[in-house]
Amino acid sequence: MVDTALADIGWMDVKTVITGICLVIGCFFIIVASIGIIRFPDFYSRIHPAGKTDTLGQSMVLIGLMVYEGFSLVSVKLLIIIIFIFIANPTATHALANAAYVAGLKPWQKGDRRK
Amino acid sequence: MFESAALAIILSAILVLYRGIRGPRICDRVLAINVIGTKTVVLIALIGFIYERPHFMDIALAYALINFIATIAFLKYREMGRLD
Numbered sequence: 001m002v003d004t005a006l007a008d009i010g011w012m013d014v015k016t017v018i019t020g021i022c023l024v025i026g027c028f029f030i031i032v033a034s035i036g037i038i039r040f041p042d043f044y045s046r047i048h049p050a051g052k053t054d055t056l057g058q059s060m061v062l063i064g065l066m067v068y069e070g071f072s073l074v075s076v077k078l079l080i081i082i083i084f085i086f087i088a089n090p091t092a093t094h095a096l097a098n099a100a101y102v103a104g105l106k107p108w109q110k111g112d113r114r115k
Numbered sequence: 116m117f118e119s120a121a122l123a124i125i126l127s128a129i130l131v132l133y134r135g136i137r138g139p140r141i142c143d144r145v146l147a148i149n150v151i152g153t154k155t156v157v158l159i160a161l162i163g164f165i166y167e168r169p170h171f172m173d174i175a176l177a178y179a180l181i182n183f184i185a186t187i188a189f190l191k192y193r194e195m196g197r198l199d
Contacts, residue, residue: 016116020116023116023117023119026120027119027120027124030123030124030127030154030157031123031126031127031130033150034127034128034131034150035130037134037146037147037150038130038131038133038134043140043142046143046146047146050149050150054153055153058153058154058156058157061120061124061157061161062160065160065161065164068164069164073169074169074172077172077173077175077176078160078172081156081160081172081176081179084176084179085179088179088183089153091183091187092149092183092186092187093146093149095186095187096142096149096186096190098190099190099193100142102194103142103193105140105142
């Protein structure tokens, strides 16, 4: 009885559920990163959600797509995209912070006006 | 499922676009453009899964490369004043 119930669930449903969970976590992190980019008080704190939270959210969405696809050429391409985003996105934010520091932007301190 | 995720990503891109329009200095605008570009990579992959076209993954990979190169090139131009 239990065996037939487990067989009815099937492998496809398990894959779909895991994909849904990964997509929900990824979309949550992406929306939180967007709210952080709007709400934080200055530039140096704004690159914090852009560098960390956004990378994690997009990688979770792409991992969900990989689980849904299974093992094929498409999932290998998705894995390459994930590795590239993991390397390139923090590098771009580091270059942004370096450029702002060279340009002479002072960090925000408590009590300053939000800009 | 994929449609809902695509809608959430479009909504967050619109939220970031506010920072791109209003951002007081140019660093904020470049940051917003970079974030919107990486969201577009995920959106292209999701559209490929919605319409069941696996060729969209190649477009997403090329878009990720172009987005990174564009950000680095613009920052180098801002720092050095030239691109060669």
